[in-house]
Amino acid sequence: MSAPNGAFAQDATLDVGGRVMIDYTIADFDTPDSSIRDSEVRRARLFASGTYGSSVKYKFEFNHATGGGLELTDGYVQFAPQDSQFKFKVGHFKTHNSLEEETSSRFISTIERGAFTDAFELNRRAGVSINMTGDNYGVDVGAFGTNVETEGGPDEGFAFAGRGYYNPIKSDDTIVHLGASWRYREQGDSQSDLRYRQRPYTHVAPDRIINTGRFAESDNFYGAEIAVIRDNIWAAGEYALLRANGSNANEDAEFSGGYMEVGIMFGGNRTYKSGKFNRPKVDKPIGESGMGALALVARYDTIDLQDGPYLGQLNTIVLGADWWATKQTRFALNYFNVDSENGSTKSGSGIVGRLSFDF
Numbered sequence: 001m002s003a004p005n006g007a008f009a010q011d012a013t014l015d016v017g018g019r020v021m022i023d024y025t026i027a028d029f030d031t032p033d034s035s036i037r038d039s040e041v042r043r044a045r046l047f048a049s050g051t052y053g054s055s056v057k058y059k060f061e062f063n064h065a066t067g068g069g070l071e072l073t074d075g076y077v078q079f080a081p082q083d084s085q086f087k088f089k090v091g092h093f094k095t096h097n098s099l100e101e102e103t104s105s106r107f108i109s110t111i112e113r114g115a116f117t118d119a120f121e122l123n124r125r126a127g128v129s130i131n132m133t134g135d136n137y138g139v140d141v142g143a144f145g146t147n148v149e150t151e152g153g154p155d156e157g158f159a160f161a162g163r164g165y166y167n168p169i170k171s172d173d174t175i176v177h178l179g180a181s182w183r184y185r186e187q188g189d190s191q192s193d194l195r196y197r198q199r200p201y202t203h204v205a206p207d208r209i210i211n212t213g214r215f216a217e218s219d220n221f222y223g224a225e226i227a228v229i230r231d232n233i234w235a236a237g238e239y240a241l242l243r244a245n246g247s248n249a250n251e252d253a254e255f256s257g258g259y260m261e262v263g264i265m266f267g268g269n270r271t272y273k274s275g276k277f278n279r280p281k282v283d284k285p286i287g288e289s290g291m292g293a294l295a296l297v298a299r300y301d302t303i304d305l306q307d308g309p310y311l312g313q314l315n316t317i318v319l320g321a322d323w324w325a326t327k328q329t330r331f332a333l334n335y336f337n338v339d340s341e342n343g344s345t346k347s348g349s350g351i352v353g354r355l356s357f358d359f
Contacts, residue, residue: 011051011052011053011054012050012051012052012053013050013051013052014048014049014050015048015049015050016046016047016048017046017047017049017358017359018044018045018046018047018358018359019043019044019045019105019106019356019357019358019359020041020043020044020045020356020357020358021041021042021043021044021105021354021355021356022039022040022041022042022354022355022356023039023040023042023111023202023203023204023352023353023354024038024039024352024353024354025037025038025039025202025204025205025350025351025352025353026350026351027200027202027205027336027348027349027350027351027352028348028349028350029200029345029347029348030345030346030347030348031344031345034345034348036202036204036205036350038204039204040065040066040067040203040204041064041065041066042065042066042203042354043063043065043105044063044064044065045061045062045063045064045073046061046062047059047060047061047062047074048060048061049061054082055079055080055081055082056077056078056079056080057077057078057080058076058077058078059074059075059076060072060074060075061073061074061075071149072092072148072149073092073124074091074092074093074124075091075092075093075148076089076090076091076092076093077089077090077091078090085132085133085134086130086131086132087130087131087132087133088128088129088130088131089128089129089130089131089142090127090128091126091127092124092125092126092127092147092148093124093125093127093129094122094123094124094125095122095123095124095125095127095142095144095159095161095183096129096140096141096142096161096162096163096181097122097161097163097181097182097183097221097223098114098117098122098163098181098223098225098238098240099165099177099179099225099227099236099238099275099276099277100113100114100117100236100238100259101113101117101122102163102275102276103276103277104276106279106330106356106358107270107277107278107279107280108277109234109236109261109263109270109277109295109297109299109320109322110261110297110299110318110320110334111320111332111334111352111354112201112202112203112334112352114238114240114257114258114259114301115198115201115257115259115301115302115303115314115316116238116240116242116256116257116258116259116303118198118199119196119197119198119255119257119303119305120196120219120221120240120242120255120257121185121194122183122221123147124147125144125145125146125147125159126144126145126146126147126148127142127143127144127145127159128142128143128144129141129142129143130142133274135170136166136167136168136170137164137165137166137167138164138165138274138275139162139163139164140161140162140163140164141160141161141162142160142161142162143158143159143160144158144159144160144161145157145158145159146158146188146191150191156188156191157185157186157187157188157191158185158186158188159183159184159185159186160183160184161181161182161183161184162181162182162183163179163180163181163182163223163275164179164180164181165177165178165179165180165225165275166178166179173230173231174228174229174230174231175227175228175229175272176227176228177225177226177227177228177236177272177275178225178226179223179224179225179226179275180222180223180224180225181221181222181223181225182220182221182222182223183220183221184218184219184220184221185218185219185220185221186217186218187216187217187218192214193214193215193216193217193247193250194214194215194216194217194218194219194244195211195212195213195214195215195216196211196212196242196244196255196305196310197210197211197212197305197312198210198303198305198314200314200316200336200338200340200345200348201316201318201334201336201338201350201352202336202350202352207344208344209312209314209338209340209343209344209345210303210305210311210312210313210314210340210342210343210344211312211344212253212305212310212311212312213310215244215246215247215250215251215253215310216244216245216246216247216250216253217245217246217247218244218245219242219243219244219245220242220243221240221241221242222240222241222242222243223238223239223240223241224238224239224240225237225238226238227272227277229269229270229271229272231269232264232265232266232268232269232270233262233263233264233265234262234263234264234265234270235260235261235262235263236260236261237258237259237260237261238258238259239256239257239258240256240257240258241254241255241256242254242255242256242257251308251309251310253307253308253310254307255303255304255305255306255307255310256303256304257301257302257303257304258301258302259299259300259301259302260299260300261297261298261299261300262297262298263295263296263297263298263320264295264296265280265293265294265295265296266293266294266295267282267283267284267290267291267292267293267294268280268281268282268283268292268293268295268324269281270295279327280293280295280324280327281293281327282324282326282327285324285325285326285327286325286326286329287326292323292324292325292326293323293324294321294322294323294324295320295321295322295324296320296321296322297318297319297320297321297322298317298318298319298320299316299317299318299319299320300315300316300317300318301315301316301317301318302314302315302316306341306342311341311342312340312341312342312343313340313341313342313343314338314339314340314341314343315338315339315340316336316337316338316339317336317337318334318335318336319334319335319336320332320333320334320335321333328357328358328359329356329357330354330355330356330357331353331354331355332352332353332354332356333351333352333353333354334351334352334353334354335349335350335351336349336350336351336352337349
């Protein structure tokens with residue numbers, strides 16, 4: 001909505017919105033007393049965004065989840081000079097890594113993102129970045145401090161990140177996405193060593209099924225991405241490599257992860273914009289003489305944290321079904337089956353349901 005006359009400058013706009021995601025999990029694992037029957041508010045967010053003139057955009061968003069307080073997610077200002085391919089962003093936002101991490105949680109194909117995105121901590125940080133975008137490509141590079149929720153002294157660590165994508169095919173019915181990203185991250189003296197760990201898919205699992213413990217002072221992340229959308233069918237995959245530099249006498253290590261998926265949508269199709277998946281199209285929503293759209297997806301996900309003294313590998317199969325009643329209302333159901341090596345449990349399976357709505 002536009003700002004009322006007199007409240008802001010005449011060319012300023014203000015939009016307010018948010019999202020709510022509520023999950024319920026039923027899961028069983030092969031260790032005693034490890035059943036899960038639990039629910040959580042995965043995300044409850046409220047944002048304000050808008051423009052100031054033709055060259056300035058802004059967004060400030062806060063999130064609350066079960067077990068946590070109110071925290072800042074996005075909080076930035078973006079400058080886009082007229083007649084320029086470049087955009088400049090300053091504030092608190094995600095480092096530029098991974099197709100799935102860059103895609104909003106509203107539009108990812110499964111309830112949880114790939115295991116490597118969490119294990120390798122592709123997160124938000126305070127920083128600055130530069131973006132250059134063309135008709136079928138985009139490049140982002142940035143320099144970052146730490147997440148604003150991080151507590152520490154004057155030396156809290158830093159990161160540098162960059163991502164690029166290219167669309168060799170981009171037509172009305174077919175899009176091909178190729179992408180790559182990199183991040184260098186270093187812990188400050190005031191922070192504990194880095195560690196790498198992951199839950200058995202569901203976020204309500206109380207423990208990480210694999211965990212290296214803290215041992216690294218810095219790391220380099222390298223990611224490769226591919227995705228294809230053809231009418232109502234899509235396929236996507238990512239591969240990630242992380243090289244961790246051990247602190248003091250700790251050994252260095254090399255870890256990897258990734259996923260592959262295929263999916264189909266009836267009564268609509270997935271969409272894509274600026275190097276990431278965007279809001280799905282629903283041909284006939286509920287309330288408009290329709291029944292919404294149904295999306296089906298099959299995914300294989302893997303994370304390998306085994307190298308030298310560090311142990312832990314997790315493989316996950318996910319089968320998902322989403323009913324998009326409208327383009328803003330989603331009922332998701334994921335079946336998952338996990339198999340681990342040198343983890344806290346060897347195997348398990350379960351179902352995660354999600355009700356989500358955004359406005």
